[in-house]
Amino acid sequence: VTRWVLVASFGRASVAGEVDDWLRAARAVRELPGVLSSDVDLDLTDSFGGGDATWDLEVDVPLEELPAVQALTTPGSAALRACERVALQPVLTGSDPFDGPRLKRTLLLGVDPSTPDAVVEQFELSMAAMAEHVSAIRSWALSRVDPTRSTGPWTHAWEQEFADLDGLRRGYLRAPYHLTAVERWFDHEIPGAIVDESTVAHLVRPAEAAVLPPAVGTTTTHHDRS
Amino acid sequence: VIVTIVDDIILATQDVDGWLARWDSDYAPAAQSRGLELAGIWATGTGDPHRSTVVVQWRAPSIGVFWASRRAASADPQVASFWEATDAVALRRDRRVLVPLGPS
Numbered sequence: 001v002t003r004w005v006l007v008a009s010f011g012r013a014s015v016a017g018e019v020d021d022w023l024r025a026a027r028a029v030r031e032l033p034g035v036l037s038s039d040v041d042l043d044l045t046d047s048f049g050g051g052d053a054t055w056d057l058e059v060d061v062p063l064e065e066l067p068a069v070q071a072l073t074t075p076g077s078a079a080l081r082a083c084e085r086v087a088l089q090p091v092l093t094g095s096d097p098f099d100g101p102r103l104k105r106t107l108l109l110g111v112d113p114s115t116p117d118a119v120v121e122q123f124e125l126s127m128a129a130m131a132e133h134v135s136a137i138r139s140w141a142l143s144r145v146d147p148t149r150s151t152g153p154w155t156h157a158w159e160q161e162f163a164d165l166d167g168l169r170r171g172y173l174r175a176p177y178h179l180t181a182v183e184r185w186f187d188h189e190i191p192g193a194i195v196d197e198s199t200v201a202h203l204v205r206p207a208e209a210a211v212l213p214p215a216v217g218t219t220t221t222h223h224d225r226s
Numbered sequence: 227v228i229v230t231i232v233d234d235i236i237l238a239t240q241d242v243d244g245w246l247a248r249w250d251s252d253y254a255p256a257a258q259s260r261g262l263e264l265a266g267i268w269a270t271g272t273g274d275p276h277r278s279t280v281v282v283q284w285r286a287p288s289i290g291v292f293w294a295s296r297r298a299a300s301a302d303p304q305v306a307s308f309w310e311a312t313d314a315v316a317l318r319r320d321r322r323v324l325v326p327l328g329p330s
Contacts, residue, residue: 174289176325179229183323189299189309190321197300 001036003058003088003143003213005106005157006073007201008040009051011081018079019052026055026072034061037213039104041205046165049201051082054106056211084152088143092128095215096138098163103204104211105168107158108145109186110199123185123194127158130182136162136171139212153199161212168204229292230324231262231284236317239278242269245315246280253308260295262286277317292323 008026010019023040030038040055063069063085073083086108111120128142140160147155162168172178186195237245246267254264265283272279286292299305313319 173293174227179289179292179325180323183296187296187300187321188306191313191319 001058001060002146002149003056003090004063005086005088005108005159006040006055006057007051007084007086007108007152007203008053008055008073008080009082010053010079022072022077022079023053025068026053029057029066029068029072032066032068034066035059037211039207039209039211041207044103044165044204044206046168046204047202050106050108050203051084054104054203054205056104056106058213084154085150086152086154086157087146087149088141088157089146090141090143091124093141093212093215094128094131094137094139095212097210097214098138100209102138102207102210103162103165103168104207105160105162105172106201106203108152108154108201108203109156109158110153110196111155112194112196113155115194119194124156126182126185127156130172130175130177131160133177134172134175136167138162139210139215141212153196154201159212161207161210165204227289227325229286229289230265231286232322232324233280233282233284233319234322235280235282235312235319236272237278237280237315238317239276241315242278242280245312248308248311249282252304256302256304257284257295257299260298261291262295 008022010022019042023042026040027038029035036058038055038057040053042053043050057069059066071077072080073085074080075082111123124142128140131137131140138161141157143157143159145154145157160172162172184190185193186197186200187193188197235245258264262284265285267283268281270279270281286295
């Protein structure tokens with residue numbers, strides 16, 4: 001089973017109808033054999049560094065065996081200008097289920113390839129610990145990117161679900177742990193930063209229901225919401 | 227919430243004046259134009275008579291200014307070249323980002 005993040009960019013000349021057709025076709029993929037879950041929507045304007053839509057897809061067959069996905073992720077189809085395929089290898093996940101609409105946020109990033117393994121592991125623990133410090137984060141997943149099956153410069157995906165935009169804008173972006181601890185890995189004014197700041201995509205999109213799979217055999221986060 | 231940024235730079239004492247001149251011309255004005263306010267710059271001993279620590283304290287008056295300043299600094303190649311030149315002479319360096327404890 002592989003979970004993919006597909007980052008779609010539409011041509012400037014695309015008319016709204018073409019984009020809608022692409023979205024409709026991408027949503028229909030969830031009915032196909034071999035597809036375990038599929039959820040896609042246009043990114044909100046808070047997003048940067050990526051494309052125009054983020055498609056979360058979980059399959060138990062290679063993408064090559066899904067012609068519809070092939071067609072929808074190959075540039076040149078009606079609306080599509082480019083599509084990056086990012087295959088995820090989960091490192092740490094947490095589940096905090098709730099019903100109803102939400103925001104799915106995906107941070108794709110590239111760690112300097114010369115970074116020692118032990119430092120990368122420390123970075124991963126530091127990132128995943130955000131779920132302990134930021135109660136607005138509901139379910140989350142930190143994954144490495146499988147370079148053999150992926151396109152783009154990404155090494156990691158840090159994904160979260162939020163109940164609303166306020167949780168992301170205030171709860172997450174204003175969290176002391178974020179500013180003082182996690183940002184050290186990104187800020188090249190600080191010795192020891194390992195994330196290439198030109199290789200960061202912050203993708204935020206609405207979702208009608210849970211996108212991230214339940215955590216299995218990893219970390220589960222339970223925030224006290226009293 | 228005021229965000230405080232503290233740079234600690236350990237230099238050979240003989241390098242302090244040269245570093246300070248460069249910081250004054252190449253770094254501080256641009257940092258202020260990014261919205262940071264200079265709270266102070268100090269020198270202190272290290273216990274080694276030939277080494278000094280320079281401490282610089284900046285203040286971002288809000289978290290919004292902090293993020294805006296971060297974005298602007300990361301897009302400015304002069305910031306990277308300033309720290310590259312600093313690291314060529316600094317014996318050790320760190321930056322800490324501080325937020326207030328307690329109710330804000």
